[in-house]
Amino acid sequence: DVKVTQSSRYLVKRTGEKVFLECVQDMDHENMFWYRQDPGLGLRLIYFSYDVKMKEKGDIPEGYSVSREKKERFSLILESASTNQTSMYLCASGSRRREALEAFFGQGTRLTVV
Amino acid sequence: AQTVTQSQPEMSVQEAETVTLSCTYDTSESDYYLFWYKQPPSRQMILVIRQEAYKQQNATENRFSVNFQKAAKSFSLKISDSQLGDAAMYFCAYRSIYNNNDMRFGAGTRLTVKP
Numbered sequence: 001d002v003k004v005t006q007s008s009r010y011l012v013k014r015t016g017e018k019v020f021l022e023c024v025q026d027m028d029h030e031n032m033f034w035y036r037q038d039p040g041l042g043l044r045l046i047y048f049s050y051d052v053k054m055k056e057k058g059d060i061p062e063g064y065s066v067s068r069e070k071k072e073r074f075s076l077i078l079e080s081a082s083t084n085q086t087s088m089y090l091c092a093s094g095s096r097r098r099e100a101l102e103a104f105f106g107q108g109t110r111l112t113v114v
Numbered sequence: 115a116q117t118v119t120q121s122q123p124e125m126s127v128q129e130a131e132t133v134t135l136s137c138t139y140d141t142s143e144s145d146y147y148l149f150w151y152k153q154p155p156s157r158q159m160i161l162v163i164r165q166e167a168y169k170q171q172n173a174t175e176n177r178f179s180v181n182f183q184k185a186a187k188s189f190s191l192k193i194s195d196s197q198l199g200d201a202a203m204y205f206c207a208y209r210s211i212y213n214n215n216d217m218r219f220g221a222g223t224r225l226t227v228k229p
Binding site: 033040042044054059088094098102105107 | 115120123147149151156157158159161164166205207209211214215216217218219220221222
């Protein structure tokens with residue numbers, strides 16, 4: 001079974017803190033994604049990575065950065081957390097093979113910025 | 115970037131009845147993949163069904179089937195014989211064959227199943 005593991009299920013941080021959300025996958029997938037989920041807005045793509053050290057901006061990259069130093073790990077960084085970044089964050093990974101393009105998700109991190 | 119639209123924020127169905135969830139998307143690409151994911155209260159996203167754009171035949175997985183209309187850029191999900199366990203958020207997703215295989219989702223439809 002594919003496993004995508006996010007480091008925390010719940011997180012509470014203070015405004016202005018630097019926040020790291022970690023995601024690890026065990027299936028040697030090339031692609032990894034970070035989404036933000038808000039009611040009524042669905043899943044919005046923040047950043048994705050298609051290879052080690054390679055990244056592309058999604059639809060809402062402002063206020064976020066990412067790091068992928070190893071293939072299995074993809075980190076989302078909030079440089080200076082703000083209350084409008086309170087949300088559910090979902091990490092996903094996926095192969096680039098045509099016959100296996102579905103994405104696999106972690107359990108999500110509910111981040112509250114106070 | 116491709117966009118995915120789910121126009122039904124909420125839907126309701128009686129147990130054992132059939133319900134259809136709508137999804138449309140916008141793309142200039144000719145080859146891509148479409149998916150429906152289910153997110154129950156546990157928050158874990160579960161793949162329900164997938165469709166490859168170059169295949170004309172609609173995908174089916176047990177009680178779940180899709181109506182894929184490529185020209186209309188429409189991808190609806192039909193759930194037959196609805197069960198209480200089908201209650202969840204349902205998300206439609208588009209994955210590009212190009213653009214480093216990025217993946218976009220719709221806003222979701224919350225499905226309630228009434229006993």
